[in-house]
Each structure stands twice: as structure tokens, then as C-alpha cells.
Amino acid sequence: MKLHKLLLFLLFFAFASTAVAQSSSQLKRKKEAIQREIELLQRNLDKASQSKKLTLGEIRALSAKINLMQNKITVINSEIKNLDSEIHENTNTVHSLQGQLAQLKKEYAGMIRFAQRNRNSYDKMMFIFAARDFNQAYKRIKYLQQFGQYRKKQADYIQGTEKNLNYKIVVLDKSLKAKSNLLREQESEQDKLARNKREQASVLNQVSRQEKELGRDIAKRRKQQQAVDRAIRDAISREIAIARKKAEDEARAAAAKARAENKAAPVEKAKTNSNYLTSTPEAAKLSAGFENNRGRLPWPVGQGSITENFGRHTEGEASYTNDGVNILTADGAAVRAVFGGEVLFVRMIQGIYVVAIRHGDYFTIYQNLRSSSVAKGDKVETRQNIGSVATTSDGPVLHFEIMRGQSKLNPEAWIAK
Known part of the structure; x- marks a missing residue:
């Protein structure tokens, strides 16, 4: 039953991780599309800045660029939120897998101790011949066979759980690094936004001086x-x-x-x-x-x-x-x-x-x-x-x-x- 619960938990986590990954990829594509628009606006603003005369197009392009930068920051915040959720789920999975691994190793150690006490064929034969009747002797033979098979399965489960645990630790480390990069990107975008807002304030001051021309x-x-x-x-x-x-x-x-x-x-x-x-x-x-x-x-x-x-x-x-x-x-x-x-x-x-x-x-x-x-x-x-x-x-x-x-x-x- 414990093994079944572990498998169900891992399957649920796999589906949840896929959903988060899809959402993260959509956010990444949206962020890239916004960045392309920002770059297009910036190229045109660079050309417009060569002229000393302020135009309505320049004012509008700057406002549109600021709105897009704010949208990009919103998308980055959503990416960080997704990563926080992913990190939380991965951390819980790591703790759960560590607990499952400890329990599996404990059970396996008990089986090894039992096998050590009954390590030779004479002990096994004595265990079988000590049965009350033929039916009990047959059951004891089947028990020893199943015990050996179960011990092998437990060893395989331990290896599989260790492998999955190591993978989840790598994923968790990768998510933490991605979050660190996103936080740096967020800080950079906020600095750019602040500079553009100052530029917008300067342009609006210029508007008042060129109001008649506009x-x-x-x-x-x-x-x-x-x-x-x-x-x-x-x-x-x-x-x-x-x-x-x-x-x-x-x-x-x-x-x-x-x-x-x-x-x-x-x-x-x-x-x-x-x-x-x-x-x-x-x-x-x-x-x-x-x-x-x-x-x-x-x-x-x-x-x-x-x-x-x-x-x-x-x-x-x-x-x-x-x-x-x-x-x-x-x-x-x-x-x-x-x-x-x-x-x-x-x-x-x-x-x-x-x-x-x-x-x-x-x-x-x-x-x-x-x-x-x-x-x-x-x-x-x-x-x-x-x-x-x-x-x-x-x-x-x-x-x-x-x-x-x-x-x-x-x-x-x-x-x-």
C-alpha cells in the first residue's frame, strides 16, 4: 500500500509539473513578444530623436513603450510566481521522497537482519521441517520464495526512489537559479522603466513649450x-x-x-x-x-x-x-x-x-x-x-x-x- 501511494503521488506531481511547465512556456513566449515590440518602438524612437522637433508620434511611441515595459514586468512577476509554486512543490516532493527512502531502507535493513539469521540452507530446511503438517510446510516454502522476491523488489524501489530524489534535487536547484535570474531581470526592467518615465516627464515638459506647434x-x-x-x-x-x-x-x-x-x-x-x-x-x-x-x-x-x-x-x-x-x-x-x-x-x-x-x-x-x-x-x-x-x-x-x-x-x- 505504501508503494502504491508513492507511485500515485509521483504521477500526480508529474502531471502538476507539466501544467506549470506549459504555463511557464506561454509566459516566456509572451515576454519575448513584448520584448520584440519594445525593440521595434525603441528603433523608431532612436530615429525620431535625431530630429529636434517633437512629434505626436514620438510622444505616443514613448507612452506605448512604457506600457509594454509595465506589461513585461507583470509577466516576469507571473513567471516568478509560477517558479515559487514549482519550488514549493519540488521541496515538498524532496521531503516526501526522503521520508519514503528512509522508511524503505529501514524495512530493507530488517529483512537483511532476518536473512542474516537464516543465511544457510540448513536453517531454511529446519524452518520448513518444523512445520506441523505438509500444508504448513508448503506455505513456508512459498513464504521463503516470496520473501526473496520481495527483498529484490525493495532493493529496486530504493534505487528508483534514490534516482528520483536526486533528479528532483537537480530540478529544485535549477528552479532556484531560474528564480534568481528572473529577480535580476525584474530589477533591470524596473530600472529601465524608471529611466523611461523620467524621459516621458521631460517630453511632457517639452510638450508645454511646443504646444502651438503640436x-x-x-x-x-x-x-x-x-x-x-x-x-x-x-x-x-x-x-x-x-x-x-x-x-x-x-x-x-x-x-x-x-x-x-x-x-x-x-x-x-x-x-x-x-x-x-x-x-x-x-x-x-x-x-x-x-x-x-x-x-x-x-x-x-x-x-x-x-x-x-x-x-x-x-x-x-x-x-x-x-x-x-x-x-x-x-x-x-x-x-x-x-x-x-x-x-x-x-x-x-x-x-x-x-x-x-x-x-x-x-x-x-x-x-x-x-x-x-x-x-x-x-x-x-x-x-x-x-x-x-x-x-x-x-x-x-x-x-x-x-x-x-x-x-x-x-x-x-x-x-x-
Whole structure:
């Protein structure tokens, strides 16, 4: 029974260790991904620092970098917590194995003493012949055989337990060293975070001195965005108008056919803009597919970091609304369609390309492209390259939006985490 309990305990510990290892590997991958984003932001900040003029992109990139560093420290803390749990479990296992080993050795010593007292064949024969009857003599023979086999098994269990104990001690030592390394890494990251926060404070002081310039920059961007928004609204309105006219023509044709056949004309429910945009089976299928991939859409760039979120923002006394997200990426990075669909338009507005793709009654907009590899009416597939990112004073930043009809949606709720 003791041996069975020991085996069950070891099996349970093996499963628990596997679960912790999986969790630790996930945390390690997450930490590495965060570090890649930090390095990307730092490369762009290094380029931006060569210019004496402070830009909104630099402010946003620094804030995004600080948030990522805080996230990295949180991940390191989770790794330390996992290791503490693993160290605690390994310590308990070592103590348990030491206790089991001591008990096994004690029992084995008792068997050895017994065997020593009955070490020659004469003693064994006397033990058998001293039986009351043949049945008892047979049982004594079987007992001596089983005793010998059990003693051999006990010796094997002792060796196995010692081997497992030594392995667990090595694992425990490795975990303690890993924790020591993580604590040093945590301390290093906290020092870096403190330096970056001081840099951020300095930048915010600089913002107050350059507030007028930043205000003009925001006004320029707002004007540019208004031009893009008008182009998008006009294009979507045209799509709705075309779909509406087609639906009205079909309704008139159906009514004329009904009159010719002396039947009552079919009564149609009032349609919304979304109904018009999904009036064909293909468009309805695209809409449903896009909607079913909420939270799982691929990013529009291979590598990037969101430096400005969806919604209202304030810089000094100026405020503005971002109808999408700004993603800082690498110079000349390829821009990819996040879902299959049809190119609604490709426009150059104030020196930059804007590409809009229709997915039924959903639309994705890719802004700040230096080149485009698609044209109006082209069919595109998920992750197909549609152009490359332009580098401006803010760096290589893609502005990405998602709309349903004329309504703006938060892209962060749609793209994969």
C-alpha cells in the first residue's frame, strides 16, 4: 500500500509539473513578444530623436513603450510566481521522497537482519521441517520464495526512489537559479522603466513649450482625416445607392410581373443600409464570415505595436478623436488585407494612399500607404499584400479602421490579441 501511494503521488506531481511547465512556456513566449515590440518602438524612437522637433508620434511611441515595459514586468512577476509554486512543490516532493527512502531502507535493513539469521540452507530446511503438517510446510516454502522476491523488489524501489530524489534535487536547484535570474531581470526592467518615465516627464515638459506647434500638427492631421472620411463616406453612400436602386428595380419588375399575372404584388419590409449592402448571397456570406472572425482577424502588418488607440485623445489643450488605431511598424512594411473581399477604392489623398476593402456590409480602411498593389474592383484574400507603409515624421505608422456601414468600430475588438 505504501508503494502504491508513492507511485500515485509521483504521477500526480508529474502531471502538476507539466501544467506549470506549459504555463511557464506561454509566459516566456509572451515576454519575448513584448520584448520584440519594445525593440521595434525603441528603433523608431532612436530615429525620431535625431530630429529636434517633437512629434505626436514620438510622444505616443514613448507612452506605448512604457506600457509594454509595465506589461513585461507583470509577466516576469507571473513567471516568478509560477517558479515559487514549482519550488514549493519540488521541496515538498524532496521531503516526501526522503521520508519514503528512509522508511524503505529501514524495512530493507530488517529483512537483511532476518536473512542474516537464516543465511544457510540448513536453517531454511529446519524452518520448513518444523512445520506441523505438509500444508504448513508448503506455505513456508512459498513464504521463503516470496520473501526473496520481495527483498529484490525493495532493493529496486530504493534505487528508483534514490534516482528520483536526486533528479528532483537537480530540478529544485535549477528552479532556484531560474528564480534568481528572473529577480535580476525584474530589477533591470524596473530600472529601465524608471529611466523611461523620467524621459516621458521631460517630453511632457517639452510638450508645454511646443504646444502651438503640436496644435497645428493636430489641426493638419484632422483636416487630412476629414478628407479621408469624406472619401470613405461618399464611396459607401454610392455602394448603398447602387444596391438600393438595384433592389427598387427588382421590386418594380416583380410588381409588374404580378400585375400581368393578376396576382397581388409582394410586400417587402423596409430595408436598412446594411440590408442593401448584403442584398446578394455573396455579400451576405462575406458579412457573416467577417463577423464570425471577431477577435481573430490577422493584423494588417506582420509586426507592429499600437501607439494610439481608438477613441478620444487630448494633447495639451487640443483634443481629437481617432476613428481607428495607429500601428507603428517597420520601414516599408507590407500591408495585408485582414479578410477577403473586394477593393472599394484606392485613392491618393494629400500625398498618401488610402485603400478601402468591402466585406459585405463591413469595410476595412488602410491609411498612410506609400504604394498600392491593388485597384478598385480587385478581389483580395485574407493576408494578401495590398501595399506598403509610408514613413512620415511619426515614423512608419499605419492607420487602420473598421466600419459597418457608416458606423466606426474599434479595431482592437476585431484583430487577434
